Amino acid sequence: MAMDKYEVVFISNPLIGNLVPTVEFSRHLTRHDPRFSATILIITVHERIIVNLYTQSLATAASHSQSHVNFIHLPTVQPPTRYQYQSSLGYTSLFIDKHKPHVKHAISTLASTTSVAALFVDMFTTSMIDVAQDLGIPCYLFFASPASFLGFMLHLPALATQLAADFVDSHSGLIAPKDSAIELIVPTFSKPLPPSVLPSSVLKRNKDGYFWYLEHARRYTETMGIVVNTFLELEPHAIASLSISGLPPVYPVGPILDHAGASQWHTDGAQLHDSIMEWLDQQPPSSVVFLCFGSMGSLKGPQLREIAIGLERSGYRFLWSIREPPKGKLDLPGEYTNVEAVLPAGFLDRTAGLGLVCGWVHQVRVLSHQAIGGFVSHCGWNSILESVWHGVPIATWPVYAEQQMNAFELVKELGLGVEIRLDYREGSDLVVAEELERGLRRLMDGEDEVKAKVREMKSKSRMVLMKNGSSCKSLASLIQEISGRIQGLKKDC
Ligand code: UDP
Numbered sequence: 199m200a201m202d203k204y205e206v207v208f209i210s211n212p213l214i215g216n217l218v219p220t221v222e223f224s225r226h227l228t229r230h231d232p233r234f235s236a237t238i239l240i241i242t243v244h245e246r247i248i249v250n251l252y253t254q255s256l257a258t259a260a261s262h263s264q265s266h267v268n269f270i271h272l273p274t275v276q277p278p279t280r281y282q283y284q285s286s287l288g289y290t291s292l293f294i295d296k297h298k299p300h301v302k303h304a305i306s307t308l309a310s311t312t313s314v315a316a317l318f319v320d321m322f323t324t325s326m327i328d329v330a331q332d333l334g335i336p337c338y339l340f341f342a343s344p345a346s347f348l349g350f351m352l353h354l355p356a357l358a359t360q361l362a363a364d365f366v367d368s369h370s371g372l373i374a375p376k377d378s379a380i381e382l383i384v385p386t387f388s389k390p391l392p393p394s395v396l397p398s399s400v401l402k403r404n405k406d407g408y409f410w411y412l413e414h415a416r417r418y419t420e421t422m423g424i425v426v427n428t429f430l431e432l433e434p435h436a437i438a439s440l441s442i443s444g445l446p447p448v449y450p451v452g453p454i455l456d457h458a459g460a461s462q463w464h465t466d467g468a469q470l471h472d473s474i475m476e477w478l479d480q481q482p483p484s485s486v487v488f489l490c491f492g493s494m495g496s497l498k499g500p501q502l503r504e505i506a507i508g509l510e511r512s513g514y515r516f517l518w519s520i521r522e523p524p525k526g527k528l529d530l531p532g533e534y535t536n537v538e539a540v541l542p543a544g545f546l547d548r549t550a551g552l553g554l555v556c557g558w559v560h561q562v563r564v565l566s567h568q569a570i571g572g573f574v575s576h577c578g579w580n581s582i583l584e585s586v587w588h589g590v591p592i593a594t595w596p597v598y599a600e601q602q603m604n605a606f607e608l609v610k611e612l613g614l615g616v617e618i619r620l621d622y623r624e625g626s627d628l629v630v631a632e633e634l635e636r637g638l639r640r641l642m643d644g645e646d647e648v649k650a651k652v653r654e655m656k657s658k659s660r661m662v663l664m665k666n667g668s669s670c671k672s673l674a675s676l677i678q679e680i681s682g683r684i685q686g687l688k689k690d691c
Contacts, residue, residue, distance in 0.1 A: 202685075204681060206236050207236070208223075208340065209239045210340075212242065215342060223427070227677075228265070235266040236268070242274050245526065251463055288407055291410045295325040302333065315681070316338055316422075319339055320342065322410075324413075339421045344607065350600075355416065357382065360382065361400075386436035395605070395620055398598070422683065424447070426451070429662040433607075478569040487572045489516065489517070489573075490564075490575065491575075496520075501629065502520060512634075517556065570590055571642055574592075574618065574641070578604070579604060589656035591652045593638065613651050
């Protein structure tokens with residue numbers, strides 16, 4: 199008897215933090231069950247150099263390997279005009295929405311030769327749920343952020359009522375509680391959330407980003423299931439509180455990581471990357487602190503100078519990734535041509551031998567090196583999972599998106615991180631040198647309990663993917679759900 203075949207299609211927000219885990223999940227699924235093959239629909243944004251390097255590498259990878267994952271680059275569309283949006287999420291959401299006809303065409307073409315079992319959207323491509331509904335294809339959500347934040351999104355409509363009643367617009371442009379005792383209760387967090395850790399788009403209630411947060415959250419409930427890149431042992435409270443009747447079932451299948459990481463596709467400056475690894479080879483175990491602020495993170499001159507002073511005062515060995523702030527509102531950070539100019543005079547000479555300053559770095563490779571003893575991170579979820587996988591404790595320095603909430607969860611709920619700040623964001627007070635120095639001392643020389651927990655979570659993060667591990671079982675349930683639904687549809691025909 200011929201084996202059933204299941205073709206699944208993915209469409210992701212074209213950013214590293216969303217697209218890479220989506221691609222890795224499609225690989226994980228198709229490797230796990232040979233009945234599945236996947237097609238990833240790629241949205242192109244010409245300005246995003248790093249993302250384009252990644253997507254160009256995907257076609258080569260697909261042609262060289264035995265992979266069951268294919269890639270279709272969608273035709274480009276006109277971006278929304280600047281009168282149509284107020285925030286970068288507004289821009290992204292409208293821009294993605296404009297791809298609907300191309301997505302419909304691509305899936306219809308696929309469906310003419312094979313049966314399409316599912317469309318997976320991600321946290322910001324929810325307008326494609328319309329396409330799935332039009333074509334009668336079951337739609338699922340692939341969520342690349344933690345279960346705690348998924349719960350926040352699902353709870354947002356209820357929270358909006360409280361935000362309207364208990365908060366006022368402050369002069370900083372962010373809303374502030376009418377009373378300092380006001381707490382936010384979100385079921386996926388075991389502790390009340392301080393309003394200061396909410397995403398900026400939610401705190402700027404009068405901008406379109408807030409509308410889009412609500413709109414995406416509303417649409418999550420229209421899907422048949424939500425796949426989350428997390429695992430039960432990491433977020434037990436959050437995952438348990440998501441099994442509420444009326445919500446789509448949640449499948450924690452992580453940690454899904456790109457273990458080869460950027461070294462496979464960001465080959466510019468390969469020599470420089472090799473020299474970083476050679477330098478790490480010469481450092482004692484767990485002696486180097488690594489600082490990196492994500493694919494979209496870049497701090498301004500005054501903040502960079504405070505970090506430099508703090509590093510120098512602390513005396514720790516360091517590897518520090520610095521990126522130049524984006525030139526245009528919608529661009530991503532780039533590489534400095536002369537980084538010395540933004541650092542205190544003589545910093546690079548004084549710290550030669552003690553530390554290295556670099557631009558885009560092969561983060562996973564760095565985190566896997568035994569010389570790394572701590573990670574000052576912006577708390578993007580992929581970075582957290584990578585750090586846990588390699589057993590490296592984090593000191594939290596969130597910058598954008600949901601990172602403040604991730605930092606809160608890591609430090610206050612899970613005990614897996616050391617606090618530098620939980621609520622830093624653009625426009626915050628500077629983290630001054632002394633504050634960083636104190637954080638580094640706790641990260642590198644204190645907090646044995648945090649280090650022990652991180653070591654324990656490292657081994658759990660590997661076990662869950664093995665046979666009978668919680669994420670492996672969850673993937674099996676998802677496969678059962680997708681294949682069962684298709685079998686059911688076939689019987690009905
Ligand atoms: N990354 C990297 N080098 C850098 C910055 C980031 O390899 O210099 C990778 C990092 O390993 C992670 C991803 O980019 O896999 C960033 O995802 P995350 O969710 O942590 O943050 P985002 O960039 O989405 O804010």
